[in-house]
Amino acid sequence: MTPNKEDYLKIIYKLGGFEKLVNNKKIAEALQIAPASVTEMLGKLKRENLIHYEAYKGSCLTQKGMNIAITMIRGHRLWEVFLIRHLGYSWSEAHEDAELLEHITPSRLTVRLDKFLNYPAYCPHGSAIPNPDGEIYQTPLYPLTMLPLNKTSYIRRVTEEKELLDYLQETGIAIGSLVQVTEIGAYEGPLTLNLEGKLIQISYKAACHIYVDETPQT
Numbered sequence: 001m002t003p004n005k006e007d008y009l010k011i012i013y014k015l016g017g018f019e020k021l022v023n024n025k026k027i028a029e030a031l032q033i034a035p036a037s038v039t040e041m042l043g044k045l046k047r048e049n050l051i052h053y054e055a056y057k058g059s060c061l062t063q064k065g066m067n068i069a070i071t072m073i074r075g076h077r078l079w080e081v082f083l084i085r086h087l088g089y090s091w092s093e094a095h096e097d098a099e100l101l102e103h104i105t106p107s108r109l110t111v112r113l114d115k116f117l118n119y120p121a122y123c124p125h126g127s128a129i130p131n132p133d134g135e136i137y138q139t140p141l142y143p144l145t146m147l148p149l150n151k152t153s154y155i156r157r158v159t160e161e162k163e164l165l166d167y168l169q170e171t172g173i174a175i176g177s178l179v180q181v182t183e184i185g186a187y188e189g190p191l192t193l194n195l196e197g198k199l200i201q202i203s204y205k206a207a208c209h210i211y212v213d214e215t216p217q218t
């Protein structure tokens, strides 16, 4: 499926375009499309006053673009909570269907959904849900690969990407679990984890997408 305007705004936001310029190459990589298509779409977004765009430097969101991006993110994360909590979805299934639902959710439905779910602060993958005013409070976390050996921490967030989510869920990784890294294989080899008292191994690449902190999620 070709990404639409809203997908662009969301990706620019996620790449930091709420406070700095994001270059076209990064956007093309994240959306897995040709750079030429990106340039064309950015021109449209600029004409609609959704982004500021500087040739050869990149783009960042205007307030109007930011509001749309945050509305998408808020809808996406609330739907994920609903799908997992009430319909028994897996991590990756919820992410996939939330990608569709976020584009067609009217604001009154988002409000009711939020209330029905009792105002969750995080999505099931540990990302903070923006509040109705569009503010996001995500405490800074660091990747599992940076955790000193044998130091106990909590798993707080994972990157939302289909294959990664399936892989992580299969290994038993869950948000809120206590984890220690007991060993890292040479040359970015696999990590051995003590996950809630059980020893498991995960790839170094996956570990870069698991974020931890010494404090549990509140």
Ligand SMILES: [Zn+2]
Pocket (backbone or CB within 6 Å): 077, 080, 095, 123, 124, 125, 126, 127, 160
């Ligand atoms: Zn999520």
